[in-house]
Amino acid sequence: MSSRHLLPCRCGASVPIGPSQAGGRAHCGACGAELDVPTLGELRRLPPAEEDPAARGGGWNAGAGLLTGALVVAAGLAAGAGWMAANEPAPPEPFSPEQRQVFVEQKIDQMSPADLWRMQTFIYEPLAEQGLSKAESPADQALNQQIQQSRILQTVLLAAAAVAAMLGIAGYFTLRR
Numbered sequence: 001m002s003s004r005h006l007l008p009c010r011c012g013a014s015v016p017i018g019p020s021q022a023g024g025r026a027h028c029g030a031c032g033a034e035l036d037v038p039t040l041g042e043l044r045r046l047p048p049a050e051e052d053p054a055a056r057g058g059g060w061n062a063g064a065g066l067l068t069g070a071l072v073v074a075a076g077l078a079a080g081a082g083w084m085a086a087n088e089p090a091p092p093e094p095f096s097p098e099q100r101q102v103f104v105e106q107k108i109d110q111m112s113p114a115d116l117w118r119m120q121t122f123i124y125e126p127l128a129e130q131g132l133s134k135a136e137s138p139a140d141q142a143l144n145q146q147i148q149q150s151r152i153l154q155t156v157l158l159a160a161a162a163v164a165a166m167l168g169i170a171g172y173f174t175l176r177r
């Protein structure tokens, strides 16, 4: 439904006029001249203005829709990163020589001579060669790896959220014109 009509200006441009402007004044967008708008009856005899979806707000709607969609995606990605950060496993307890000492003494009390010999061979000899700082248990290693992977994924999710938000904003301003 085309309710707007084109009012020709002296400069050759046409100004789209809506019925509410009938009998009033309008400005030519091309030359800035002030134009007398005819009455509604005369206005209807002028050529109808073509419905430009962008001028009618369709473009704005598409841009706003894109922006909304992108922001929803960005929020979802950021929420995913937040969830991962909240559910990240706790880091392993820092190595405590005192605790280790207590633990070892308890173990030694419970051990048979054969066990002690095996512990000496398989644990303390490698320890003596590698040093205590490297004595990270496989469980701790796995936990640290899990945390590291979670952090990488969080970074990726946040970066994707930022990209989605930026694409949405860029699309919004591109479609809005």
Ligand SMILES: [Zn+2]
Residues within 6 Å of the ligand: 009, 010, 011, 012, 013, 028, 029, 030, 031, 032, 033
């Ligand atoms: Zn003009």
